[in-house]
Amino acid sequence: MNDDGNLRAVRFGVRFPPAVSGKDVAEAVVLSERKGFDIAWIADSQLLWRDVFATMALAAVRTERIGLATAVTNFVSRHPSVVASAINTVNELAPGRVLLGVGTGDSSVKPLSMKPSTLAHLRDSIDMVRGLLRGRFHDYGQRSSKLRKPVGDVPVHIAASGPRTLGLAGEMADGVLTLAGISPEILASTRSAVQAGAERAGREIADLDFTVGAFCKITDDIERDASILKPICLHLATIGAQDFLRTAGIELPPPPTVPDVYPDMVHAEDWDLAVEHASRYVTDEMAVTFSRAFCLFGTVEEILGRIHRAIDLGATGFYLRHVGNYTLPLELIETFGDEIVPRVSGVPA
Incomplete structure (x- = not known):
């Protein structure tokens, strides 16, 4: 449910690898907004793509409705205070439309021979970012510092596939982004792990966004x-x-x-x-x-069937990916925007 106690509508998001000019990515985000998508998830990997926050800023000033999310950033190659400042900057440009997707680190971290975040580090980093965005001081060694002029909270979603990380999302995140596909068996076990975490923290899983990631293509x-x-x-x-x-x-x-x-x-x-x-x-x-x-993957009717099964299992949104890391998902935006999104838009999550 939303803050007013009403049922939420299912939300569709598209993953954008910023592998081309930020202006070109922003144009593609504009197209996805026009096609009815709800979120533009901008990928983050400093050696593979353009900077995620600079790209989000360009998209922010070109759009009016669509949400903008990191997909996903980390607290190993970026210090949490840097993440807080960056997401605060984007939130100022697109107030109320920004989401911070975070994870333990993958293609941003491994090429540097750095270790991904432990769950304790991920938890502490999220707490730090939230505190800074709320205007609080944070202790850094002998110093206590704060973020100057934060513009407000930003929802935090944790990308996860393993049970411990899913449980952490249930305990403390505003939402979870699942990365294990759309199999009903996997979705059921994934949601169970998130629910277990929510129950440990005295929370209701219905208060979390449950976004399901999947590779997509309409084909016969x-x-x-x-x-x-x-x-x-x-x-x-x-x-x-x-x-x-x-x-x-x-x-x-x-x-x-x-x-x-x-x-x-x-x-x-x-x-x-x-x-x-x-x-x-x-x-x-x-x-x-x-x-x-x-x-x-499949015909329109096959894809709609899988989407509705996922909604029945608790999905509140979908993170749609094309196969490719160095091109924009223009075909996906066009085909799903024309054939899928209008037929599911408004369905309660």
């Missing part, structure tokens, strides 16, 4: 198009997510490192090369199974 030929998902499927095996894959009947042991793919399998600069290498481990049949169990 899954067998032809599912192969582009092979690197993503292999990546899950690489990070130890065999249990997720097993729920769909995919048995995929952890593969060896593939050094030919830079910077890694899921962020590959050459996606065709990544597909070629992933095909040594992921069969065509596995890719099709993966697309149907975890993704929004």
Whole structure:
């Protein structure tokens, strides 16, 4: 429910990797606003893309309604006080439309040989950011400092897939962004982990946003198009997510490192090369199974069916991704904006 006690409508968001000029990303965000999307999630990885907060600022001054979110930033490569100042700047440009998506760190952290945040560090960092945005002093060693002229609170969503991080989201976040796909079995277990965290903190899970992430493509030929998902499927095996894959009947042991793919399998600069290498481990049949169990790949009616099942399982929003890290999701915006969003818009979450 919202603050007035009314049912919330399901919200659709699109992930934008800022791999081109910030002006071009802002233009694409304008298009997504025009097509009825609710949130523009701007990806953050300092070695792969343009700066997330500068890009958000450009989008903020070009749009009027759409929400703007980090997807997602971290507190390892960015100090929490830096994050607080940056998100405060964007919130000043687009008051009430800004969301801070955070995580333990992935492609921003690993290429620097830095360790991702522990859950304790993530918790403390979120507390620090919230305090600074509320005008409070924070102790830094022998000094006590505050953020000058904060413009107000910003909702914090935690990106998570494992049970401990999902539980932390339930305990303290305003929302959770799930990264394990749209399989009903995974959604049920994911929501259960979030609910357990909420109950530990004396909270109601209904008060949290529950945003489901999925790779998307409208197609009437899954067998032809599912192969582009092979690197993503292999990546899950690489990070130890065999249990997720097993729920769909995919048995995929952890593969060896593939050094030919830079910077890694899921962020590959050459996606065709990544597909070629992933095909040594992921069969065509596995890719099709993966697309149907975890993704929004298929015909319009098939995709709508999966979306409504996810809503029935508690989803309040969707984080839609195209396959690609260095192009803008223009096809996704056009096709989902025309064929999917109007048919779900206004449905209560």
